[in-house]
Amino acid sequence: MLVAGLAACSGGSASGSDSTYGFPEAKQVKNSTLTVWVDATRAPAVTAFKKAYPKIKVKMVTYDGSANGSNTFKTKMQLFDRAGSGWPDVVWTTQDYDSAWASQKDNGKQAFAAQLDSGLIPSSTLKGFATGALGPCTVDGKVYCLRNDLAQNVLWYNKTLLDQFGYSVPTTWQQYEALGAKVAKEHPGYIIGTQGDPWTPEIYMWASKCQANDVTGATTVTVNVTTNECKRAATMLDTLRKDGAVPNVSVFTPGFLKQYTGKVLMMPGPAWYAGSIFQSSSSLNVPTGQLGVAAPPAWGSGKAVTGDVGGGTWFISSHSANLSAAATFLKFVTTADGYQVDLAPGYPAYSAAAKKWIAKQEGSKYYATSLQPVVDAADQIWSGWGSAQFSQEAIWAKTITPAVTAGKNIADLLPTWQTAIKNQAQVDGYTVK
Numbered sequence: 001m002l003v004a005g006l007a008a009c010s011g012g013s014a015s016g017s018d019s020t021y022g023f024p025e026a027k028q029v030k031n032s033t034l035t036v037w038v039d040a041t042r043a044p045a046v047t048a049f050k051k052a053y054p055k056i057k058v059k060m061v062t063y064d065g066s067a068n069g070s071n072t073f074k075t076k077m078q079l080f081d082r083a084g085s086g087w088p089d090v091v092w093t094t095q096d097y098d099s100a101w102a103s104q105k106d107n108g109k110q111a112f113a114a115q116l117d118s119g120l121i122p123s124s125t126l127k128g129f130a131t132g133a134l135g136p137c138t139v140d141g142k143v144y145c146l147r148n149d150l151a152q153n154v155l156w157y158n159k160t161l162l163d164q165f166g167y168s169v170p171t172t173w174q175q176y177e178a179l180g181a182k183v184a185k186e187h188p189g190y191i192i193g194t195q196g197d198p199w200t201p202e203i204y205m206w207a208s209k210c211q212a213n214d215v216t217g218a219t220t221v222t223v224n225v226t227t228n229e230c231k232r233a234a235t236m237l238d239t240l241r242k243d244g245a246v247p248n249v250s251v252f253t254p255g256f257l258k259q260y261t262g263k264v265l266m267m268p269g270p271a272w273y274a275g276s277i278f279q280s281s282s283s284l285n286v287p288t289g290q291l292g293v294a295a296p297p298a299w300g301s302g303k304a305v306t307g308d309v310g311g312g313t314w315f316i317s318s319h320s321a322n323l324s325a326a327a328t329f330l331k332f333v334t335t336a337d338g339y340q341v342d343l344a345p346g347y348p349a350y351s352a353a354a355k356k357w358i359a360k361q362e363g364s365k366y367y368a369t370s371l372q373p374v375v376d377a378a379d380q381i382w383s384g385w386g387s388a389q390f391s392q393e394a395i396w397a398k399t400i401t402p403a404v405t406a407g408k409n410i411a412d413l414l415p416t417w418q419t420a421i422k423n424q425a426q427v428d429g430y431t432v433k
Helices: 040-052 072-083 159-166 173-186 200-208 227-243 252-259 271-277 323-335 338-342 351-363 374-375 392-399 401-405 410-427
Strands: 034-038 058-062 090-093 154-160 211-217 220-224 268-272 291-294 313-316
Touching: 034 040, 034 323, 040 058, 040 323, 040 338, 058 374, 058 392, 090 323, 154 159, 154 200, 154 271, 154 374, 159 173, 173 227, 200 227, 200 268, 200 392, 211 227, 211 410, 227 313, 227 410, 268 271, 271 291, 291 374, 323 338, 338 351, 351 374, 392 401, 392 410
Parallel strands: 034 058, 034 090
Antiparallel strands: 090 313, 154 268, 154 291, 211 220
């Protein structure tokens, strides 16, 4: 449930004078309370910060994090813009596309996001993030948010089951599809993936270099999902769904847990699947020593690329009356061991923390294999899928998922998907090619 927290500044209006940080600053109020919006999963980050900085007063507000393209973040900030007050000081969002709108003026209103790379966040801190990690946060060469974690897709698999069935880990999508047919015949009821979540295109279509989201400028995007790259991924999903090897079910539903606990042979998906899906006691709860990870499959003899499912970003409000504390908070939650290494469920975007996080995960002896494929996949994300203002997840969930549930094929729905992307992009002010 969303609780509307007020920003520390009274009225929240900017002073109108240019600041050294690259945006008009509100009057700063020393020792004012820092209002931070997070989803439930990120609540431990706020708790860890309070422990590390007990003198900084923090008010935590929980909301949905704009999950699955709900756009709650944007909608609420627009309401505060109209009211002229109410902005939180810091916001976490699950969506990597939010910098596209948060960095821009809305109907003449000051942009919500504070520019971070003009002194608010030290350049030494910014340089510590993994190569490309701040790409979704960068608009016209300026940085407006910090990435929390990377969500690169890899191939998770149950090594115990794979060995028991005598199967090998596929290295290409063609092998993956063939394995699905074999599993469906020899071990019906077991699965090698799912396709019922809104981020399905970010796992399968992105890895196939489908040009559904090629952002070429601040307000230009190329959309062409009728290519062979898109068709091959769609056809594979249709085939595997009919076989029963990759069902149209969401991993976050009771039905998934009831039907497939103990029967997930493998699953392509983001780095955070490890903690949220496989290891979690409230999800599949895969026992110690069974979960393995492999590199993202390639298409044929081509070089393997992969997609990215979220990862999340942290913003500082340009309206904040406590920019110093807000910057301290952002630096802590994205770089400090006290959160990113000790508590964070996903692979940190900050390189130094990522190395320690990997070492801690492997030191737990939970995994059946090395986690090196997760590290390597961070550099395999295909750049042809950008971060636009609109949510591909929301479009897929509205356009494709219901049609597939009704019995239609994704391959036949590609023109419908393209039209839906084009229409939404134009609504958001993009020129579509």
